[in-house]
Amino acid sequence: MATTTATLTLSSDMLSSPISISASSILMKAGVTEGLELIEMGRGTIAEADGSKTAEFGLPTALGADKAAKLFLVNKATDPTYYIDIDLHDTNVGRLYAGDWMFIPWGMNDTASELVIEAEPAGATCPYEFVLLQEPQTLVAHS
Amino acid sequence: MATTASISITSDITESVPFSVNAEMTMYQAGTTLDLEETTGLAQRTFSGNTTQVTLIDVSATPVTAAAGGHKVYIRNTGTDKTKGFKVFLADATDDTEEIGTLYGQDWMLMPWLASDANEDIMVQPSSTEKMTIEYAVFHQ
Numbered sequence: 001m002a003t004t005t006a007t008l009t010l011s012s013d014m015l016s017s018p019i020s021i022s023a024s025s026i027l028m029k030a031g032v033t034e035g036l037e038l039i040e041m042g043r044g045t046i047a048e049a050d051g052s053k054t055a056e057f058g059l060p061t062a063l064g065a066d067k068a069a070k071l072f073l074v075n076k077a078t079d080p081t082y083y084i085d086i087d088l089h090d091t092n093v094g095r096l097y098a099g100d101w102m103f104i105p106w107g108m109n110d111t112a113s114e115l116v117i118e119a120e121p122a123g124a125t126c127p128y129e130f131v132l133l134q135e136p137q138t139l140v141a142h143s
Numbered sequence: 144m145a146t147t148a149s150i151s152i153t154s155d156i157t158e159s160v161p162f163s164v165n166a167e168m169t170m171y172q173a174g175t176t177l178d179l180e181e182t183t184g185l186a187q188r189t190f191s192g193n194t195t196q197v198t199l200i201d202v203s204a205t206p207v208t209a210a211a212g213g214h215k216v217y218i219r220n221t222g223t224d225k226t227k228g229f230k231v232f233l234a235d236a237t238d239d240t241e242e243i244g245t246l247y248g249q250d251w252m253l254m255p256w257l258a259s260d261a262n263e264d265i266m267v268q269p270s271s272t273e274k275m276t277i278e279y280a281v282f283h284q
């Protein structure tokens with residue numbers, strides 16, 4: 001079985017008692033103890049002038065309902081004012097500012113699961129990197 | 144008052160091509176290099192007896208600066224059972240919900256959160272009526 005492990009180390013000294021979080025998970029297929037089997041990774045660049053784009057990583061119709069996938073996405077811009085605005089279909093998730101990353105489970109159930117990205121503000125260009133870990137996809141029929 | 148997060152992903156999915164990812168970030172206020180200064184602290188909720196969708200993090204009950212954009216949310220299923228999970232949703236503008244994905248036992252997530260209005264609550268739905276626990280924290284402006 002393939003073993004994929006995602007580990008988080010988070011610390012904050014905001015409080016008088018510092019917050020320290022260590023979390024680690026072996027990433028499995030949905031509801032079973034079999035490891036994920038597919039990695040897709042890459043790098044791209046999106047500019048504010050491009051407008052709102054469906055992210056090229058992972059077609060939301062490919063996996064089907066109730067399957068497991070995890071997405072890592074990082075904004076590699078260095079200007080702290082540049083951010084990638086992220087929508088899940090038509091709902092705004094949040095903003096990845098320069099250097100920010102996110103790691104989420106991704107339902108990818110259907111076309112309404114699409115992730116949409118947009119560079120902001122005016123004039124911004126954001127390089128980004130992603131890793132998508134998921135269950136095997138059904139092979140497409142011979143054409 | 145720095146808040147930092149690092150991620151490490153390792154995998155042997157591709158035996159012939161070693162794979163690892165490492166990244167770090169410092170959580171800043173939107174568009175600046177000023178540290179985030181507020182947090183809800185680490186909280187925990189336990190569910191038992193139903194599988195209904197509930198609000199985990201309520202925008203209106205969290206003192207975030209609306210639409211400031213620097214907020215981050217951490218959520219983890221503290222259970223060890225990989226067959227049981229919490230579906231995580233974002234409420235949307237029509238008070239419907241968008242499914243983000245499922246956190247199975249030990250799975251965690253860290254994501255930005257706009258929290259611009261009350262329609263962006265974070266909801267969860269346990270898959271089992273058995274006792275399930277989730278921990279979470281918001282780091283915000």
